[in-house]
Amino acid sequence: MSGGVRHLYVHLPFCAHRCGYCDFVTLVGRRDGHDAYVDALLAELALGRASLAERPETVYLGGGTPTYTEPAALERLLQALPHAAEITVEANPETVTPELARSLRRRGVTRVSLGAQSFQPDTLAVLERRAGPEAVRRAFYHLRDAGFDNISLDLLYGIPGQSPADLVQDLAEAIALGPEHLSCYELEAKPGTRFTFAHGDELARQAEAMEGYFELVVETLVGAGYRWYETSSFCRPGKQARHNLGYWRGEDYLGIGIGAVSTVDGLRWRNSAKLTGYLGALAEGRLPPREEEALDPELLRRERLMLGLRLDEPLALAQVESVVDRAALARMEGLGLAELRPGGLVLTTRGRFLGGGVTAELMAESPAKSTI
Amino acid sequence: MSSLDLIRNFSIVAHIDHGKSTLADRILEVTETLSQREMREQVLDSMELERERGITIKAQAVRVLWRGHQLNLIDTPGHVDFTYEVSRALQACEGALLVVDAAQGIEAQTLANAYLAIENNLEIVPVVNKIDLPQADPAAAAGEVAQLVGEGPDRVLRISAKTGEGVEEVLDAIVERIPPPQGDPAAPPRALVFDSSYDQYRGVVAFVRMLDGRFATRQRVRAMAAGTRFEAEELGFFSPYRSPTPTLEAGEVGYVVTGLKDVSRLRVGDTLTAQENAAIEPLPGYKEVKPTVFAGLFPTDSDEYPALRDALEKLKLNDASLFYEPETSQALGFGFRCGFLGLLHMEIVRERLEREFDLDLLVTAPNVAYRVVTAAGEELEVHNPAEMPPEVELVEEPYIRASTIVPKDHVGSVMELNNDRRGRFHHMEYLSEERVLLAYDLPLAEIVYDYYDQLKSRTKGYASFDYDLLGFEPGELVRLDVLLAGDPVDALSLIVHRDGAYARGRELVDRLREEIPRQLFDVPVQAAIGSRIIARETIKARRKDVLAKCYGGDITRKRKLLERQKKGKKRMKQVGTVEVPQEAFLAVLKLGGERR
Numbered sequence: 030m031s032g033g034v035r036h037l038y039v040h041l042p043f044c045a046h047r048c049g050y051c052d053f054v055t056l057v058g059r060r061d062g063h064d065a066y067v068d069a070l071l072a073e074l075a076l077g078r079a080s081l082a083e084r085p086e087t088v089y090l091g092g093g094t095p096t097y098t099e100p101a102a103l104e105r106l107l108q109a110l111p112h113a114a115e116i117t118v119e120a121n122p123e124t125v126t127p128e129l130a131r132s133l134r135r136r137g138v139t140r141v142s143l144g145a146q147s148f149q150p151d152t153l154a155v156l157e158r159r160a161g162p163e164a165v166r167r168a169f170y171h172l173r174d175a176g177f178d179n180i181s182l183d184l185l186y187g188i189p190g191q192s193p194a195d196l197v198q199d200l201a202e203a204i205a206l207g208p209e210h211l212s213c214y215e216l217e218a219k220p221g222t223r224f225t226f227a228h229g230d231e232l233a234r235q236a237e238a239m240e241g242y243f244e245l246v247v248e249t250l251v252g253a254g255y256r257w258y259e260t261s262s263f264c265r266p267g268k269q270a271r272h273n274l275g276y277w278r279g280e281d282y283l284g285i286g287i288g289a290v291s292t293v294d295g296l297r298w299r300n301s302a303k304l305t306g307y308l309g310a311l312a313e314g315r316l317p318p319r320e321e322e323a324l325d326p327e328l329l330r331r332e333r334l335m336l337g338l339r340l341d342e343p344l345a346l347a348q349v350e351s352v353v354d355r356a357a358l359a360r361m362e363g364l365g366l367a368e369l370r371p372g373g374l375v376l377t378t379r380g381r382f383l384g385g386g387v388t389a390e391l392m393a394e395s396p397a398k399s400t401i
Numbered sequence: 402m403s404s405l406d407l408i409r410n411f412s413i414v415a416h417i418d419h420g421k422s423t424l425a426d427r428i429l430e431v432t433e434t435l436s437q438r439e440m441r442e443q444v445l446d447s448m449e450l451e452r453e454r455g456i457t458i459k460a461q462a463v464r465v466l467w468r469g470h471q472l473n474l475i476d477t478p479g480h481v482d483f484t485y486e487v488s489r490a491l492q493a494c495e496g497a498l499l500v501v502d503a504a505q506g507i508e509a510q511t512l513a514n515a516y517l518a519i520e521n522n523l524e525i526v527p528v529v530n531k532i533d534l535p536q537a538d539p540a541a542a543a544g545e546v547a548q549l550v551g552e553g554p555d556r557v558l559r560i561s562a563k564t565g566e567g568v569e570e571v572l573d574a575i576v577e578r579i580p581p582p583q584g585d586p587a588a589p590p591r592a593l594v595f596d597s598s599y600d601q602y603r604g605v606v607a608f609v610r611m612l613d614g615r616f617a618t619r620q621r622v623r624a625m626a627a628g629t630r631f632e633a634e635e636l637g638f639f640s641p642y643r644s645p646t647p648t649l650e651a652g653e654v655g656y657v658v659t660g661l662k663d664v665s666r667l668r669v670g671d672t673l674t675a676q677e678n679a680a681i682e683p684l685p686g687y688k689e690v691k692p693t694v695f696a697g698l699f700p701t702d703s704d705e706y707p708a709l710r711d712a713l714e715k716l717k718l719n720d721a722s723l724f725y726e727p728e729t730s731q732a733l734g735f736g737f738r739c740g741f742l743g744l745l746h747m748e749i750v751r752e753r754l755e756r757e758f759d760l761d762l763l764v765t766a767p768n769v770a771y772r773v774v775t776a777a778g779e780e781l782e783v784h785n786p787a788e789m790p791p792e793v794e795l796v797e798e799p800y801i802r803a804s805t806i807v808p809k810d811h812v813g814s815v816m817e818l819n820n821d822r823r824g825r826f827h828h829m830e831y832l833s834e835e836r837v838l839l840a841y842d843l844p845l846a847e848i849v850y851d852y853y854d855q856l857k858s859r860t861k862g863y864a865s866f867d868y869d870l871l872g873f874e875p876g877e878l879v880r881l882d883v884l885l886a887g888d889p890v891d892a893l894s895l896i897v898h899r900d901g902a903y904a905r906g907r908e909l910v911d912r913l914r915e916e917i918p919r920q921l922f923d924v925p926v927q928a929a930i931g932s933r934i935i936a937r938e939t940i941k942a943r944r945k946d947v948l949a950k951c952y953g954g955d956i957t958r959k960r961k962l963l964e965r966q967k968k969g970k971k972r973m974k975q976v977g978t979v980e981v982p983q984e985a986f987l988a989v990l991k992l993g994g995e996r997r
Contacts, residue, residue: 038953214949243945260947276953290954297957322957332960339951360978364922383921386946389966390921 032080034293035087036275039070039110040286042093048157049224050216054288054302055093063102069311071109073285076316080293081283087115087272096124100132107136115139115271122160125168130175140179141172148202149195152188155228169206179268181210186246187239188216189228196242200249209268213246214261243382260339260384277340279333295329297322327352331392338388343373354393361387405652406581410473410610412490414514415500420530424500424562425474431568432465434640461596461608462654464638467572473654475595487517489670493595493610493654496524496579498571499546503529503537507545507832509804509867515549524579525550526558528571533561545832582652589680590614592649592673599718603634605661609649609673612684616649616657621676625683629666630676634658665717692724692740693799693870694747694849695784697765697892698754699736701983705760706735712758713737716750723750728785732892732976733763733986738785744849763983765892766990769845772797772873786894789880791931797873799845802827805856807864809837814859822847823898842871846896883909884927888977893989906936909989914938916985924979
């Protein structure tokens with residue numbers, strides 16, 4: 030029996046090292062535990078299989094550093110996962126060997142998202158990344174050599190000490206590699222991370238100066254022929270990240286692994302981030318401990334608005350009509366930030382740079398029973 | 402029943418911190434009204450009792466016994482803003498202790514209070530306190546006080562309220578020097594209401610000084626000015642806790658529990674008499690007090706408007722001088738335009754509203770009352786800059802006589818400040834070799850704006866300052882408006898002297914540009930006199946406002962972030978198309994005189 034969920038997320042938390050700015054669910058080392066973890070993942074998948082489509086559209090292995098997982102364990106996992114039109118694996122440059130690249134390809138992986146972050150030794154050092162610029166390029170070539178024709182590069186900007194010239198250089202080097210997809214994020218100093226402790230003041234100081242970085246990134250990549258199809262994502266024609274598009278279009282997804290989030294039929298749940306509890310429950314054939322959140326249709330529409338406005342494609346008004354403040358829409362249209370086209374609601378280029386603020390404007394007051 | 406001859410009614414007037422409350426405590430102790438042990442225990446017991454009954458009547462007048470005499474100590478506020486309150490309290494007395502710190506000497510407030518006491522024909526008993534302090538100079542302080550009240554230095558009592566030294570002599574002097582009350586015990590009753598408080602169970606409690614006749618419990622009473630009628634539910638005095646008595650007699654000081662629930666029905670300064678056998682003439686002294694300083698008070702949360710109205714109503718009971726009327730501002734919503742006796746009075750009211758009533762307030766820049774003759778020849782009084790008509794024939798503003806006492810080295814800098822503030826020199830006088838009294842006539846509006854801070858910093862805190870209202874004089878005054886994205890912000894309008902308009906306009910515009918967060922569009926900030934723009938800045942539009950990442954695991958958190966952003970917007974005040982955080986208003990309004 031199978032359900033209608035067309036997107037599967039698999040969380041592989043293991044890393045060689047925890048980078049200072051990271052706030053994902055990660056586990057350092059524990060190489061001897063990888064097999065047991067994969068067993069648990071597969072057990073969880075079996076329990077959730079009923080909701081998943083027979084042949085899902087996308088599978089995404091995120092981390093952590095999925096490619097840090099013991100090769101045998103990773104292969105076993107890939108072999109057991111359902112086939113899909115798009116299977117993405119996140120990889121850190123230093124883990125990408127010709128063997129790994131070939132093994133991923135052999136196991137049906139169609140797309141690799143490479144955490145390059147930067148091409149400057151100094152900025153990589155600030156980020157505590159293990160790979161130097163050469164390792165990033167080498168990893169990219171290994172993937173190409175193995176036959177990958179859909180590679181995404183992650184870049185960070187707004188790194189402490191990074192000048193506009195550094196950013197221009199990073200973008201040029203990334204473009205020179207010719208990836209099909211780029212995800213560019215402004216570095217967020219998340220509260221409680223080591224990074225914020227060390228660099229928070231510096232980031233606050235350069236905040237104003239960094240305002241133009243986002244524009245610089247978008248202008249450069251669009252100039253190089255990439256499509257700015259989502260707030261932080263750029264692609265060659267037809268090479269959108271289909272898994273992520275699923276999130277932004279409000280489609281259901283099943284997530285397995287510690288800390289993984291699923292949204293299925295108006296219910297969202299997040300697995301506990303604790304490894305022992307996760308392994309213990311699944312060893313006994315039970316679902317892991319999780320937090321649940323019921324999403325009523327109104328709330329789903331609000332999310333739909335928030336996520337849909339991240340994209341360059343129009344958002345059908347019918348889907349979000351009840352949560353759009355029409356007066357605010359008129360105001361935003363007047364300011365040249367949003368447009369109502371026959372296909373739906375879309376933000377203008379300037380509106381997209383201000384997407385967060387514009388969305389906050391457009392979203393109608395939440396009803397009395399607040400979701401907060 | 403006490404014979405009038407055995408009663409003394411007195412106040413203590415002193416500059417703040419010169420030892421008024423310590424002396425009052427010591428008097429309770431020396432007269433054995435409370436033993437040292439009781440000072441603590443009994444007061445606490447009584448508070449507990451009050452708590453049990455839910456009664457919170459504050460003692461405004463305490464009765465003590467000393468060598469066969471009944472002494473009533475009547476409390477007074479110690480600041481010029483409360484001249485009316487002080488004068489009412491002083492009206493209830495025949496004498497006053499004028500207390501001066503032996504180390505500090507006379508302060509500007511001491512002067513003001515001493516003059517008030519003299520005007521009220523009180524017998525003044527000069528006292529130099531804190532003679533135990535190492536830096537005390539009792540002889541110099543006594544010299545200053547003696548000169549002030551026109552007596553020999555030998556008549557000045559030298560005491561330490563802290564150690565108790567000389568306190569018995571003070572009590573003896575009260576009996577010997579202060580005359581007993583005059584009054585006719587047989588006449589129809591007349592009592593001056595010199596203060597009042599509100600108790601949620603017992604209603605309005607009036608503090609009274611009996612002039613003639615007597616009141617008995619359950620007697621039917623009438624307030625002569627207000628016409629209010631009620632029954633005296635309970636009579637009594639404080640010693641220092643509530644002591645009910647069957648009667649209050651001529652010359653005595655005590656309280657009347659009125660049971661009135663409507664705070665506006667009994668005003669301080671009114672005269673109480675009996676409903677039958679009523680007195681014909683009310684006591685003199687009741688007057689409507691005119692506020693001199695005005696400001697708009699707005700709740701930061703508009704839902705608190707009714708709570709603010711109730712709180713003002715309650716404060717007004719204890720504070721006849723507080724004036725308020727509803728005000729609606731485009732920028733700040735519903736609030737009240739309040740009138741105060743002065744800046745300190747404003748500070749106190751605001752603090753009480755925030756502390757006792759737990760209200761969160763936005764207060765506009767204070768302004769004075771202006772008398773305006775319009776181009777059409779119509780005369781009006783303007784309490785709110787936003788109401789100043791665009792075309793005026795004449796504007797008059799209130800002037801004060803400012804008395805500043807400073808060490809002689811700072812005279813120059815105070816004169817400079819006063820000249821900057823459109824002041825006119827009146828006279829100068831050496832109080833001693835070191836200290837100088839400077840008298841200037843100044844527009845009150847100049848004091849309202851940032852004057853105290855300037856005075857303090859220019860004199861390193863050594864200046865003591867006080868003022869009296871002189872009257873109204875014409876001035877070259879203009880209305881300065883602030884516009885955000887072309888829309889005027891009514892709450893930020895000011896009336897300023899033409900010569901200072903550019904500087905103020907520039908200051909306002911710069912401050913707003915700093916305080917208003919960048920919006921989704923460019924926001925011009927302008928200062929204007931009429932249609933003429935005198936200062937302009939632009940708050941540049943934001944260039945970036947996005948949540949960088951948003952994938953399956955982040956959606957809930959990002960949605961909450963967005964909702965919070967939305968909620969934050971709700972707290973902003975909408976001025977035309979511009980969202981202005983309350984903090985920005987506060988920061989700009991602070992330019993109007995409370996900058997510390």
